[in-house]
Amino acid sequence: MGGASVQAFRGQANKMPPAATAARALSVRGLRVSFGAESSGGRTILDDVTFEVGDGAFLCVVGASGTGKTTLLRALAGLVRPSGGELLFDGQAIAGPSRDRAIIFQDYSKALLPWRTVRGNIALSLEARGVPAKDRDAIIDELVAKMGLVRARDQFPGQLSGGMQQRVQIARCLAQEPKILLMDEPFGALDAMTRQSLQDEILQLAEEKQMTVVFITHDLEEAIYLGDRVVVLGGSPATVIETIDVGLPRPRNQLTTREDARFLAYRHRLFDLLTHDQAGAAGLAARSPAREA
Amino acid sequence: MRRGILGSIIPILILCVWETLSRTGTLSFDAFSRPTDIASALLSSLMDGSLLVATWQTFESALLGLAIATVVGVLTGALLGLMPTAERITSPTIEALRPIPAVAFMPLSLMMFGFGVGMEASIVAYACVWPILIVTIGAVRAIERRLLEVAEALELSFPARLWKIILPAAFARINVGLRIAAAIAIVVAVTVEIVLNPRGLGYHLILAQQSLKVGLMYAQLFWLCVIGYLLNAALRNVGGRSTRMLGSV
Amino acid sequence: MRFVDPIKLAALAFAAAIILGWQVLADLRLISPIFFPSPARAIDVLISRMADGSIWVSLAATSARMAVGWMLAAVVGVIVGAAIGSSRLARDLLDPTLEFIRPLPASAVIPVAILFFGLTNTMSLTVIAFGAIWPVLLASVHGFSSVQLELQDVADVLGFSKREFLQKVAFPSALPDIMGGLRVSLAIALILTVVTEMQSSLPGLGWDIFYAQRSYRSADLYAGLILLGLLGFVANQLILLIERRTLRWRNLGT
Numbered sequence: 001m002g003g004a005s006v007q008a009f010r011g012q013a014n015k016m017p018p019a020a021t022a023a024r025a026l027s028v029r030g031l032r033v034s035f036g037a038e039s040s041g042g043r044t045i046l047d048d049v050t051f052e053v054g055d056g057a058f059l060c061v062v063g064a065s066g067t068g069k070t071t072l073l074r075a076l077a078g079l080v081r082p083s084g085g086e087l088l089f090d091g092q093a094i095a096g097p098s099r100d101r102a103i104i105f106q107d108y109s110k111a112l113l114p115w116r117t118v119r120g121n122i123a124l125s126l127e128a129r130g131v132p133a134k135d136r137d138a139i140i141d142e143l144v145a146k147m148g149l150v151r152a153r154d155q156f157p158g159q160l161s162g163g164m165q166q167r168v169q170i171a172r173c174l175a176q177e178p179k180i181l182l183m184d185e186p187f188g189a190l191d192a193m194t195r196q197s198l199q200d201e202i203l204q205l206a207e208e209k210q211m212t213v214v215f216i217t218h219d220l221e222e223a224i225y226l227g228d229r230v231v232v233l234g235g236s237p238a239t240v241i242e243t244i245d246v247g248l249p250r251p252r253n254q255l256t257t258r259e260d261a262r263f264l265a266y267r268h269r270l271f272d273l274l275t276h277d278q279a280g281a282a283g284l285a286a287r288s289p290a291r292e293a
Numbered sequence: 294m295r296r297g298i299l300g301s302i303i304p305i306l307i308l309c310v311w312e313t314l315s316r317t318g319t320l321s322f323d324a325f326s327r328p329t330d331i332a333s334a335l336l337s338s339l340m341d342g343s344l345l346v347a348t349w350q351t352f353e354s355a356l357l358g359l360a361i362a363t364v365v366g367v368l369t370g371a372l373l374g375l376m377p378t379a380e381r382i383t384s385p386t387i388e389a390l391r392p393i394p395a396v397a398f399m400p401l402s403l404m405m406f407g408f409g410v411g412m413e414a415s416i417v418a419y420a421c422v423w424p425i426l427i428v429t430i431g432a433v434r435a436i437e438r439r440l441l442e443v444a445e446a447l448e449l450s451f452p453a454r455l456w457k458i459i460l461p462a463a464f465a466r467i468n469v470g471l472r473i474a475a476a477i478a479i480v481v482a483v484t485v486e487i488v489l490n491p492r493g494l495g496y497h498l499i500l501a502q503q504s505l506k507v508g509l510m511y512a513q514l515f516w517l518c519v520i521g522y523l524l525n526a527a528l529r530n531v532g533g534r535s536t537r538m539l540g541s542v
Numbered sequence: 543m544r545f546v547d548p549i550k551l552a553a554l555a556f557a558a559a560i561i562l563g564w565q566v567l568a569d570l571r572l573i574s575p576i577f578f579p580s581p582a583r584a585i586d587v588l589i590s591r592m593a594d595g596s597i598w599v600s601l602a603a604t605s606a607r608m609a610v611g612w613m614l615a616a617v618v619g620v621i622v623g624a625a626i627g628s629s630r631l632a633r634d635l636l637d638p639t640l641e642f643i644r645p646l647p648a649s650a651v652i653p654v655a656i657l658f659f660g661l662t663n664t665m666s667l668t669v670i671a672f673g674a675i676w677p678v679l680l681a682s683v684h685g686f687s688s689v690q691l692e693l694q695d696v697a698d699v700l701g702f703s704k705r706e707f708l709q710k711v712a713f714p715s716a717l718p719d720i721m722g723g724l725r726v727s728l729a730i731a732l733i734l735t736v737v738t739e740m741q742s743s744l745p746g747l748g749w750d751i752f753y754a755q756r757s758y759r760s761a762d763l764y765a766g767l768i769l770l771g772l773l774g775f776v777a778n779q780l781i782l783l784i785e786r787r788t789l790r791w792r793n794l795g796t
Contacts (some may be wrong), residue, residue, distance in 0.1 A: 077699060097699040110691075111690075113693070115789075116714075124710070155794075158792070291706075304639055324654070336564055378552075380662075383553070385556075385557055386560055389771060392773075393771040395771065396736055400751055400756075400762055400763060401760075401764075404576070404760070488649075498653050501653070510657075514650060521645025
């Protein structure tokens with residue numbers, strides 16, 4: 001029973017819209033990522049992943065733990081080489097990491113330079129861009145103000161709370177002047193209050209800079225709250241089970257949006273898909289243990 | 294496997310180049326010798342027993358010094374670890390004595406003991422007691438409070454408490470200190486032999502150099518590396534096994 | 543009235559008691575004063591040597607030798623460590639050889655150094671550098687090879703060249719390890735300075751002690767030991783200070 005349903009869901013993803021070639025648009029077609037040689041027990045994490053992200057769109061990706069969401073993001077960042085399929089950004093194939101595609105890591109403490117202050121960390125991106133030293137301060141001050149880091153400006157990451165550290169990482173990524181923001185469960189390790197305020201901040205930022213964002217999370221509500229569309233990843237190897245268009249009005253509001261009937265409907269749908277996928281995966285595993293191609 | 298192959302490239306390369314250069318006369322400077330001569334010197338000194346005798350002499354002094362340092366260091370360290378006040382009182386004196394290199398005491402030791410095992414062992418003991426002391430203090434301080442309370446509740450005498458509860462609980466960390474001390478012991482012993490004491494591997498080294506038996510000198514250096522390497526490996530194994538036996542607390 | 547920490551007072555008292563005990567034992571002449579001069583005599587020697595300036599010559603010579611040898615080891619150690627640490631291939635090629643040479647007592651290369659350089663300063667510096675390089679080298683290799691993966695990713699995304707990566711990310715990341723290694727290296731440098739001075743009668747504190755023993759001037763011997771202890775202590779404090787300033791960011795934080 002599980003197997004048939006998963007197939008049906010997969011069918012939907014095969015309806016491919018025309019390739020988005022507008023600037024800052026992301027096009028993923030048939031993406032496949034494997035590690036190790038297939039013959040010697042290599043694993044295929046992602047297979048036949050297809051979706052589009054329009055210019056300035058906010059896309060959320062959800063899926064059960066271990067599905068391969070992080071691998072997908074790293075592939076988009078150019079940190080992982082795809083084994084098959086097509087990855088286009090800004091009309092060009094993604095061949096490696098680039099300043100245009102900023103990635104925000106889940107473990108913020110490991111992604112910041114502990115020996116530099118907040119200003120120093122932000123300056124890192126400016127140094128990479130070749131911004132002359134005399135111009136850096138102005139840019140840093142602006143970002144510091146925007147991300148609410150004014151009081152922490154000359155402190156070291158080790159002195160800051162988790163939420164503040166994540167803000168520093170975001171500020172550093174913004175200093176790159178990226179064309180797209182890739183975020184890997186950035187608020188997962190934070191408390192609920194901090195998470196909510198950062199969610200709204202990110203929405204505001206994306207709106208203001210007309211930023212394209214790909215946001216990974218395991219929190220279904222967060223995905224619906226933030227995104228224009230939600231891509232559901234599932235199966236093993238993972239593929240796109242479904243794509244949902246979130247028709248909720250913007251600007252979003254933590255109270256009213258979350259109480260909206262449509263919000264609850266989307267949530268219901270996502271929940272069903274994911275539990276189905278897990279049951280399906282379990283069912284498939286029971287029937288054929290050596291499933292890996 | 295890959296490491297084994299890659300790792301042997303450099304030594305083999307060096308040996309080949311060395312041998313070739315000394316045979317073709319490019320490296321004719323006396324101080325260089327050649328691998329084949331070194332190998333034969335190694336073989337002959339092993340077979341006539343001189344190398345082994347020297348090794349034993351060095352080990353003898355090192356072991357004696359290490360034993361003294363262990364007894365003094367562990368006992369004092371345990372006491373100071375259990376009595377933080379005492380530790381803070383004695384700490385400045387310890388910190389004042391510690392920076393004096395053990396080898397600086399060689400002439401003093403010579404005056405007191407004359408040439409021989411005693412002189413060397415005393416220097417080794419002085420050098421080894423500090424790491425053992427410091428590690429033991431730290432290890433004893435880190436013992437879970439409950440264990441100490443159990444010891445008191447059982448009304449054990451102090452020596453019994455020390456032997457049955459405190460030392461086993463602190464053993465894992467003390468062991469690390471002992472391994473460090475063991476390495477220091479050999480190094481210090483050899484150093485004393487090179488500078489002053491006419492016995493052991495260090496002495497034979499200097500002897501070979503002075504009588505210009507260069508091949509023999511390099512052979513002895515190689516032997517020292519082997520000994521050190523084997524010792525380290527053995528210590529790591531012993532450490533692992535005994536920790537498992539006593540359980541890590 | 544200012545409250546004085548009783549513990550510190552007791553510590554002072556303890557140290558004073560030891561010195562006093564020393565003085566008493568020496569006065570009692572239980573051990574021949576040839577081996578066991580009183581602290582008073584040792585201090586006497588120190589003062590007279592300070593007056594005639596000979597102390598500064600020895601101190602300067604030993605300090606200079608130790609410092610130069612250590613700095614040589616530090617520079618080479620960090621550079622080579624960086625090269626090895628940031629390259630998997632280099633590590634595989636060199637690790638076994640390094641593991642084999644590492645346990646060799648540094649003083650064992652003294653005879654070789656004498657063969658090549660005679661009883662000179664070059665010999666001494668070579669031995670000191672050879673011995674002092676290991677802690678720094680190994681710490682460097684470890685530090686450079688354990689840079690956080692996330693930081694490597696960040697550097698890749700930002701488009702840093704290998705040189706920029708080493709300079710801005712790898713080196714600062716490895717600095718805590720390197721500083722620890724430098725501290726141990728300094729201690730080794732001091733030891734080897736003393737040893738080589740004794741071995742080759744180069745002017746310095748080591749030689750002073752050696753010579754004092756030869757001429758049975760025990761007070762001079764102890765004076766030399768005290769000086770050495772002071773030098774070691776000051777050197778250690780200096781490097782601890784440097785470490786604290788450089789690694790300021792570690793000590794802050796919740």
